[in-house]
Amino acid sequence: MTELSALNGRGLVLVGCGRMGSALLQGWLKQGLAASAVHVIDPNPRPELSALGISVNGALPADPAVLVIAVKPQMMADVLPRLAVGESTLVVSVAAGVTLAAYERAFPAAPIVRAMPNTPAAIGQGVSAIIGNAKAGAAELELAEALMSAVGRVVRLESEGQMDAVTALSGSGPAYVFHMIEAMAAAGEAEGLPPALALELARATVAGAGALAVHEDEDPARLREAVTSPGGTTAAGLKELMDPETGLPPLMRRTIAAAAERGRELGK
Numbered sequence: 001m002t003e004l005s006a007l008n009g010r011g012l013v014l015v016g017c018g019r020m021g022s023a024l025l026q027g028w029l030k031q032g033l034a035a036s037a038v039h040v041i042d043p044n045p046r047p048e049l050s051a052l053g054i055s056v057n058g059a060l061p062a063d064p065a066v067l068v069i070a071v072k073p074q075m076m077a078d079v080l081p082r083l084a085v086g087e088s089t090l091v092v093s094v095a096a097g098v099t100l101a102a103y104e105r106a107f108p109a110a111p112i113v114r115a116m117p118n119t120p121a122a123i124g125q126g127v128s129a130i131i132g133n134a135k136a137g138a139a140e141l142e143l144a145e146a147l148m149s150a151v152g153r154v155v156r157l158e159s160e161g162q163m164d165a166v167t168a169l170s171g172s173g174p175a176y177v178f179h180m181i182e183a184m185a186a187a188g189e190a191e192g193l194p195p196a197l198a199l200e201l202a203r204a205t206v207a208g209a210g211a212l213a214v215h216e217d218e219d220p221a222r223l224r225e226a227v228t229s230p231g232g233t234t235a236a237g238l239k240e241l242m243d244p245e246t247g248l249p250p251l252m253r254r255t256i257a258a259a260a261e262r263g264r265e266l267g268k
């Protein structure tokens with residue numbers, strides 16, 4: 001695995017240091033990237049960046065090792081024409097929707113990797129999918145993997161065509177889970193629980209179930225069955241939740257289809 005300290009000589013430029021950019025940056029600094037090697041471009045940078053010794057909105061290195069783009073897709077038309085890198089800089093973008101072809105028009109010589117992380121990256125528990133363009137060889141993909149591994153696990157995609165579905169599933173997915181916590185808590189309240197207790201139980205249940213789901217990669221269907229006593233409470237609840245017409249499967253299908261479609265629109 002590539003060590004991020006290897007970037008300290010030529011440096012890394014981060015364009016957009018909002019929620020995702022700053023989560024990534026924290027991970028990189030923990031993994032040995034020197035603050036003095038980081039150059040952030042952001043219109044409203046957090047004051048602590050300069051205090052850490054990071055260059056903020058200053059002169060950029062002529063030939064950085066990596067250029068990371070973490071601005072909103074809608075900003076891309078403004079941002080890309082202002083940036084220029086050559087063949088020896090790896091471009092990594094985490095933006096939803098925006099295609100490798102769009103980055104290739106801006107950086108025709110560069111190896112380019114699209115990455116799709118998610119917000120658990122902020123605590124090192126994200127999952128990112130990556131896909132590179134034709135100029136991104138094994139070394140560049142390994143470097144992109146090292147960058148995204150700093151904030152969680154990484155999967156490599158077989159084709160860029162999978163990226164909108166990935167974005168809809170794992171990129172947006174934490175929001176669905178947070179909404180499930182909200183919905184479970186509201187339902188607990190409706191059954192008579194005090195709001196704070198309902199929220200505590202919902203949050204702890206999702207956290208515990210999530211931890212169990214990744215523990216030894218257990219099959220979620222088996223985990224579900226282990227909760228479900230024949231003729232018991234879970235079976236009664238799941239009869240509603242798993243209803244093929246009105247339950248979670250068709251709702252999740254529509255949810256992820258809508259998110260993927262939005263990714264395709266953002267890429268146009």
Ligand SMILES: NC(=O)C1=CN([C@@H]2O[C@H](COP(=O)(O)OP(=O)(O)OC[C@H]3O[C@@H](n4cnc5c(N)ncnc54)[C@H](OP(=O)(O)O)[C@@H]3O)[C@@H](O)[C@H]2O)C=CC1
Binds near residue numbers: 042043078171
């Ligand atoms: N949030 C998420 O869960 C995920 C987001 N992403 C992707 O990450 C990207 C960033 O999203 P997120 O971090 O949530 O958004 P944020 O709005 O939190 O971050 C974007 C940052 O870019 C800054 N910015 C705006 N214009 C420019 C510019 N011209 N040059 C440099 N920086 C600029 C913004 O500043 P200001 O706020 O002052 O405008 C902000 O700090 C998006 O493309 C999104 O698709 C990917 C996976 C998950």
Ligand SMILES: O=C(O)[C@@H]1CCC=N1
Binds near residue numbers: 096167
């Ligand atoms: O909502 C969005 O567009 C971004 C991409 C995935 C998560 N957040």
